[in-house]
Amino acid sequence: MIMNIAVAQSGGPTCAINASLVGVFKQAVKTPQIDAVFGSLNGIEGIINDQLIDLKLVIKTNEDMELLRQTPSTVLGSCRYKLPDVEEGGETYERILNCLEKHRIEAFFYIGGNDSMDTVAKLSDYLAARNSKIRVIGIPKTIDNDLPVTDHTPGFGSAAKYVAATVQEIIRDSSVYSIESVTIVEIMGRHAGWLTASTCVLRANDEIAPHLIYLPENNFTAEKFLEDIRNQMAKHKAVIIAVSEGVKLKGEENKPRVVDNFGHEYLSGIGKTLEQLVKENIGCKVRSIELNVMQRCSSHICSKTDIDEAEEIGSAGVKAALAGKTGKMMIFKRISDVPYVVTVDSVDAHDAANKEKFFPAQWLSEDGNDVNPEAVRYFLPLIQGEVKIAMKNGMPVHFKL
Template sequence: MSNCIIAQSGGPTSVINSSVVGLVQANKDIKAFDKVYAGLNGIEGILNGNIIELSAFSEAELNTFRYTPSSGLGSCRYKMKKLEESSSEYDMLLEILKANDIKAFFYVGGNDSMDTISKLGDYTKKTGIDIKFIGIPKTIDNDLMHTDHTPGFGSAAKFIATTTLETYLDSSVYINNGIFILETMGRDTGWLAASACLARIDNKQVADFIYLPETVFDEDNFLEDVKNKFIENNKVFIVVSEGIRNAEGKFISETKKQAHDKFGHAQLGGVGNYLKNLIISSGITNRVKALELGVLQRCAIHCASDIDLKEAFEVGYSALKFALEGNSGYMVAIKRESNSPYKTSHILVEANKIANNVKYFPKELINERGNNVKEEAYEYFAPLISGTPSLVIDNNLPKFKTFNNA
């Protein structure tokens, strides 16, 4: 019998390890492969020969791992060269897989990872090598094409909605309140910021304004809206995506000192403080607070969505089945069959249709003024935050287990 391998790539999510355990469980149930290996630190680690046998770990260890946030197999941001440029990396990787009698490779990641799956799928098809390559989606950004949503997003949305409620109350305790700005991640798309529409008290959304990268951010309109709302309510609650841009398409938060990551994406953050200073300078009030949720959005498993954890598990489970059916070069995608009752199924999408593409928050779900989402958006988000998981608890805190060097 042959073996399979799974690895993780790109930014972590709270539920990414659940997909890995889903795959291990599928193999236990189906007994398709002798061993399930894990490559530590993604492609980069596998190229260094950093491989462990995941199926050798106990049920208890794997169950703790299932409820551990962040990439417990380690991650990488390694972009393979184009085949036209050099096939040496491809050949080296395939040699390592062959040496370990590996017949299926699973990569849990976002669009950069699907690029890798697509390239490897193409190369093995061309060269007649019998190894299947299947992508398993993950990203809190929810920006992958051809899937209703991505595992990891629901938990991030739940954390954002919960902390929106909590910080809204925290910012409303005085007779004279101020303005509160909650900054979410979302470099290119507004899914995360938009999910704050879930936060309601007495069925009324608590965020007065939600700003997304999908519409042009106009500072004059912004100050006018905030000023009017402040006069009306003596408080304003604002949710803003880190990725909002001006009419020229430039990030509002971008400065000359801005760093860029390996893929040339600008490293953002700080738009909340930018808007805070803008409001104070405009003279509306100087009682303005800004909070950046930062990496908590992608690792706060203590506030995870149970359905998200389950769906992450299930896409991992399905990935193994799809590989056994002979598929290669595809990503497992989630199709929403119905909303009430919430029901989904899994389909395969060619990985090259996902790679280097972005699914934007729909413009038709944004209001005309561009300062909030429409009521219909609620229906999309609501099922994704269902249920509270039972984490493994030790000394009154979540117990975590990783296989990388953490």
């Protein structure tokens, strides 16, 4: 029986989310029973508003696929749209079902993070209640690496590689002067400090810095922070600190918050706050650096392992749907660190929807200002390999719709 499928991307951009799109597309075009492959513009909103494009008309060659695979961000556009509960959002779900049925779509693939799995879970529940045979599969992505159940998420490895390389360059820059200095690098991570913690991989190349690493999972006080810096300044003239954006100073927990549709707080500024704290209490040269969105889409130094796995898990999602699975999120299971071996499996999307995976307590140092060597062994395989980036006029070339 011939069927059509649709795929959408959601949440924050990454270096690898388009590679997962390629994985879905490539597996679809070589599957005889799949005809049209539709791309939904701006996530689930494209299904609700019937804004679909035929991907076979825009991805025409193997060269197109390779260029798309190494292009950062979400080529189909993204959204942060929260589906209403099934019992309250009848009209929205009817519009989704009408769009899927109109285009004879029998499988829908949603590439995204924690909140996107909420959409996968709700939509699959609705379709099952309507006795629909349309399958819904979640393909994971997030640079935060905070999706539960899966060993890691596509997008994280490339972000970790960029952050580590950038911090290493900051180390070189900061070490040239004879005066004492403190450099605070603010790294993404709202509640989970995986990305900040990943800067520890520099120790595999005999770097001592970052000298201090602070994650949201630890209690944080200004007094202990200043004490830690003074201890490090006794040993190093240039102290480098990695701090997650979600770290909060004691007493600031009840500040007014700005949140998105899923209730997630928009964060930034801990670096500047800590810079001022050091300036007032220690008085040395100090600067803060917020890496901001560069962490998500710096594909010029992406991890080949990350890009390859992102494509693989997209392809596996199509195979899962063809096998009759629905309401599932695809996951990685790690078999070993050395040699690095993972397998792809699936779990109920409800197990990941709106849930977070925190940095393991056993990998945190007793002082709460660093991570243990076990973390290095976990992170290192995820940043391996380089992608041969297509270049033109000395700059990377990106796929554009």
